[in-house]
Amino acid sequence: MRFAGSLLPTSLLLALAFPAAANAEARFRLSLSWVTHEIEPVERARSVQSTFLVTLSDKGKVTEAFTRTGGGRRRNTMTREREAGLGDELGGRFAAQWKVVNQNTLVRVAARPSHTFAIWLRTDGRNACSISVEWRLKPGFSVYEGWSRGRQVETRFSHPTLQHASCEVL
Numbered sequence: 001m002r003f004a005g006s007l008l009p010t011s012l013l014l015a016l017a018f019p020a021a022a023n024a025e026a027r028f029r030l031s032l033s034w035v036t037h038e039i040e041p042v043e044r045a046r047s048v049q050s051t052f053l054v055t056l057s058d059k060g061k062v063t064e065a066f067t068r069t070g071g072g073r074r075r076n077t078m079t080r081e082r083e084a085g086l087g088d089e090l091g092g093r094f095a096a097q098w099k100v101v102n103q104n105t106l107v108r109v110a111a112r113p114s115h116t117f118a119i120w121l122r123t124d125g126r127n128a129c130s131i132s133v134e135w136r137l138k139p140g141f142s143v144y145e146g147w148s149r150g151r152q153v154e155t156r157f158s159h160p161t162l163q164h165a166s167c168e169v170l
Helices: 010-017
Strands: 026-040 044-056 061-071 076-085 096-102 105-111 115-123 129-137 144-148 153-169
Touching: 026 115, 026 129, 044 105, 044 153, 076 096, 115 153, 129 153
Parallel strands: none
Antiparallel strands: 026 044, 026 153, 044 061, 061 076, 096 105, 105 115, 115 129, 144 153
C-alpha cells in the first residue's frame, strides 16, 4: 500500500493551499509524543517526544529542523536539520521524504529497516493545521526494530502508542 498518490507541483500546492503566500514560505511546528513498548532486550516502556519545524518554500524545497528526546532514566536528545526537494530523500541514516499528496496535505515518510513511519500534515494554509501519524510494519516483520543510542543495542518493540500530536502554523 502506498502512502501518497501522484504528486502535485509545489507551486500548485502553494497557490491552492496558501493563496496569500505567493513567493513566500509556509512554516509549521509539529509536536509529537508516543510510547514504545520495548520487548527486547528488556521489557519496558520508553517515551519519545519529537518536534519538527517544517518550512516549505515556493522553490520546491522543504526544510525540517528535527529534535527528538527519548529514553528512560537517561534522556537522550537528538537534533538535526535537513533540506531537500519535495519528493527527494532527506539525508541521514534512514530514508525520509516529504511528498505533496493534494492541495491541503503533505506526508513525511521515513523508511526504517522493519517499518515505515508517516506523518500526515493537513492545512488550510492560513492558520490551521493538523497531523496524524502511522507506523506500519514491512512484510516479513512481526515487531518493530530500533536502536538505542544510549545503550548501544538493538531493540524490538510492539506497536507504539501515540500520546500527543499537534500542529501549529507559524
